[in-house]
Amino acid sequence: MGKKNIDNIIELSNELRWQIGDDFHDNLTESIYADAAHIVTDCVQVEKGKKRFRLDAKIDKIVTSKTLGFPIMFLLLGLVLWLTIIGANYPSSLLANLLLDTIHPALKNLSATIHMPWWLDGFLIDGVYLSVAWVIAVMLPPMAIFFPMFTLLEDFGYLPRVAFNLDNLFKKSGAHGKQALTMSMGFGCNAAGVVATRIIDSPRERLIAIITNNFSLCNGRWPTQILIATIFIGAVVPSSFSSLAALFSVIGIAVLGMGFMFLVSWALSKTVLKGEVSTFNLELPPYRPPRFWKTLYTSLIDRTLIVLWRAIVFAAPAGAVIWLISNIYIGDVSIAAWLIHSFDGFGFLLGLNGVILLAYIVAIPANEIVIPTILMLTVMVTGISAGSGAGVMFELDSINDTGDILRAGGWTLLTAINLMLFSLLHNPCSTTIYTIYKETKSAKWTAIASIMPVILGFIVTFLVAQFWRLLS
Amino acid sequence: METKVIHSACETCPQFNAEGLKKMGVNTDNFDFVVALAGNPNTGKSTVFNALTGLRQHTGNWPGKTVTRAEGGFEYNKQKYKLIDLPGTYSLLSMSTDEQVARDFILFGKPDVTVIVTDANRLERNLNLVLQILEITDKAVLCLNLIDEAKRNNIVIDTRTLARDLGIPVVATSARYKEGIPELIQTIHEVANGTIVCKPHRIKNVPSNIEKAVKTLSTEIEKEFSGITNSRWIAFRLLEGDTQIIEALKTGELA
Numbered sequence: 001m002g003k004k005n006i007d008n009i010i011e012l013s014n015e016l017r018w019q020i021g022d023d024f025h026d027n028l029t030e031s032i033y034a035d036a037a038h039i040v041t042d043c044v045q046v047e048k049g050k051k052r053f054r055l056d057a058k059i060d061k062i063v064t065s066k067t068l069g070f071p072i073m074f075l076l077l078g079l080v081l082w083l084t085i086i087g088a089n090y091p092s093s094l095l096a097n098l099l100l101d102t103i104h105p106a107l108k109n110l111s112a113t114i115h116m117p118w119w120l121d122g123f124l125i126d127g128v129y130l131s132v133a134w135v136i137a138v139m140l141p142p143m144a145i146f147f148p149m150f151t152l153l154e155d156f157g158y159l160p161r162v163a164f165n166l167d168n169l170f171k172k173s174g175a176h177g178k179q180a181l182t183m184s185m186g187f188g189c190n191a192a193g194v195v196a197t198r199i200i201d202s203p204r205e206r207l208i209a210i211i212t213n214n215f216s217l218c219n220g221r222w223p224t225q226i227l228i229a230t231i232f233i234g235a236v237v238p239s240s241f242s243s244l245a246a247l248f249s250v251i252g253i254a255v256l257g258m259g260f261m262f263l264v265s266w267a268l269s270k271t272v273l274k275g276e277v278s279t280f281n282l283e284l285p286p287y288r289p290p291r292f293w294k295t296l297y298t299s300l301i302d303r304t305l306i307v308l309w310r311a312i313v314f315a316a317p318a319g320a321v322i323w324l325i326s327n328i329y330i331g332d333v334s335i336a337a338w339l340i341h342s343f344d345g346f347g348f349l350l351g352l353n354g355v356i357l358l359a360y361i362v363a364i365p366a367n368e369i370v371i372p373t374i375l376m377l378t379v380m381v382t383g384i385s386a387g388s389g390a391g392v393m394f395e396l397d398s399i400n401d402t403g404d405i406l407r408a409g410g411w412t413l414l415t416a417i418n419l420m421l422f423s424l425l426h427n428p429c430s431t432t433i434y435t436i437y438k439e440t441k442s443a444k445w446t447a448i449a450s451i452m453p454v455i456l457g458f459i460v461t462f463l464v465a466q467f468w469r470l471l472s
Numbered sequence: 473m474e475t476k477v478i479h480s481a482c483e484t485c486p487q488f489n490a491e492g493l494k495k496m497g498v499n500t501d502n503f504d505f506v507v508a509l510a511g512n513p514n515t516g517k518s519t520v521f522n523a524l525t526g527l528r529q530h531t532g533n534w535p536g537k538t539v540t541r542a543e544g545g546f547e548y549n550k551q552k553y554k555l556i557d558l559p560g561t562y563s564l565l566s567m568s569t570d571e572q573v574a575r576d577f578i579l580f581g582k583p584d585v586t587v588i589v590t591d592a593n594r595l596e597r598n599l600n601l602v603l604q605i606l607e608i609t610d611k612a613v614l615c616l617n618l619i620d621e622a623k624r625n626n627i628v629i630d631t632r633t634l635a636r637d638l639g640i641p642v643v644a645t646s647a648r649y650k651e652g653i654p655e656l657i658q659t660i661h662e663v664a665n666g667t668i669v670c671k672p673h674r675i676k677n678v679p680s681n682i683e684k685a686v687k688t689l690s691t692e693i694e695k696e697f698s699g700i701t702n703s704r705w706i707a708f709r710l711l712e713g714d715t716q717i718i719e720a721l722k723t724g725e726l727a
Binding site for chain 2: 005006008009010012013016017019020024025027028029030031032033034035036037038039040042043044045046047198199201281283285286291
């Protein structure tokens with residue numbers, strides 16, 4: 001036994017490879033298929049006379065048709081969002097009542113009775129507890145509705161059809177058709193979408209899919225979109241249409257995200273990630289009636305609670321940071337106020353403001369906490385007394401109050417639209433960034449994937465703001 | 473007196489041994505055997521995995537859902553099994569990440585049993601992967617899943633002939649409805665303990681010039697590594713110029 005013998009074997013294999021010619025791979029594959037065909041003839045029988053009515057084929061004809069495929073896709077997306085928007089309201093206010101209006105004062109009372117120092121009380125109860133409570137109240141209901149519905153569609157077998165419909169668009173933008181699947185996963189969570197890109201074989205196309213996954217509006221951003229659309233977009237139309245207007249604007253943002261995904265994929269595949277589009281075969285699996293209760297249960301356990309847990313883990317320290325920067329003073333301004341004023345000029349150029357920019361920096365760990373951060377910072381700057389006051393993250397009882405606070409903070413329709421755009425186009429959350437690094441093992445691509453969307457966000461909001469001001 | 477409630481006729485059969493089964497979830501300490509789950513995408517590997525381990529690994533009706541390998545365990549007749557759910561692949565001949573994960577595990581991880589999950593509705597296409605796996609390992613069980621759908625499609629599969637042709641045991645299952653799972657566990661148990669000895673099918677119909685080259689090469693490999701069972705497959709890979717296999721040969725990882 002030794003290295004020499006092994007070298008001989010390799011030498012021999014090189015020699016033989018020349019002798020048998022370069023169609024070895026094809027020959028071998030053909031042999032395997034021939035064997036398979038042979039085995040099957042002996043043991044598989046199909047009763048021909050009783051061919052089943054092919055319901056699958058009929059459904060596929062409709063949902064993947066050139067004319068109806070896209071409308072059905074948007075209709076389903078709209079339906080899922082609609083049910084999420086409508087359904088999440090009640091449990092959300094219920095939870096807010098419980099966690100913020102009942103438990104929070106109780107905790108404050110408790111800390112007062114045991115004479116907790118003011119800073120510890122503020123740090124723990126107004127910072128950490130409130131941020132966690134807010135995330136639960138706002139995030140849990142939409143997730144508990146959105147994820148199971150998405151999972152039901154997935155179990156039914158609809159996702160591969162989406163991939164089929166979008167394949168052509170992806171091909172035209174120089175990307176892999178399976179990116180449609182990773183994009184759909186991104187609608188739940190971008191980190192999950194990035195991991196899912198492993199189904200793409202070609203490294204070039206996989207990189208494109210990773211970099212552009214952030215354009216899928218993720219679960220952390222849906223509530224922001226829905227809330228802002230309801231307050232500001234819903235308000236510009238007659239009240240009977242306001243939910244509908246809000247719904248369409250949210251779908252519009254989601255579709256815009258897909259547009260950016262195609263555009264950026266195309267730009268990448270024409271410049272730094274040049275290459276051929278690889279072919280692949282996509283199996284359209286049979287439709288399977290989802291096992292309703294089981295799906296409900298598993299999606300609640302596997303997805304909802306895991307994502308919620310992550311949000312809580314990140315919200316707690318973020319709440320602490322917000323409380324700290326609002327309560328540590330340098331001279332007579334708090335760190336937060338100082339930062340907001342220095343961002344204000346740049347914010348104005350983008351049709352946003354310093355509060356929003358600071359909120360996005362604080363919320364890098366989790367998109368879920370952008371809105372509570374914005375509200376808290378706004379209250380602090382405008383000095384309106386509402387809820388628990390300065391340096392405290394809070395949930396307002398009604399959407400109208402939230403709107404009033406924001407308007408008092410100088411928000412206009414432009415601010416709202418640009419916030420929705422910026423929420424779509426900004427850096428991925430820290431979990432996603434870390435996942436991108438783990439998947440690409442490249443600091444360069446991680447940096448590109450993180451910074452490119454922010455730059456796009458700056459450009460888009462800047463342009464919108466300039467045109468808006470020019471025209472109004 | 474203790475009475476035993478019998479839910480179905482299956483429970484009276486010696487094959488059925490529900491008491492011997494303990495689902496262990498993610499606890500995979502001190503296992504006696506390693507079992508790999510391989511198969512084409514969307515054949516229900518993760519559902520089989522969940523049925524065996526009691527875990528609730530997310531399943532979905534689209535190909536390519538499992539991209540990383542998941543691990544779980546179960547105990548049967550006092551022996552502990554560690555189960556690895558491999559990503560679904562159509563073949564092991566190309567070099568995409570998921571195919572590599574699957575192939576490397578079967579090749580280097582040397583599982584005690586490889587359960588190949590196939591879609592009974594699309595057996596011929598699935599056999600492509602089955603035949604490739606049978607070149608690598610000789611301890612395998614064919615799990616003919618989605619048999620309920622096949623029945624509805626009026627497809628009848630003679631599992632005995634199939635088992636004889638492939639040289640490995642074949643178990644028809646419908647993992648979604650937990651049908652055939654006890655039989656599958658019993659079969660895994662028997663293959664792991666050597667009660668069932670497989671004589672796996674090896675790829676025939678190879679053009680004679682290639683067959684000759686493969687034979688020459690595999691004889692040399694067998695001389696070098698005595699007792700090696702997949703010399704033919706290594707020969708295939710060497711002829712293909714697979715650098716990873718050449719490397720593994722040099723480092724002795726394959727022995």
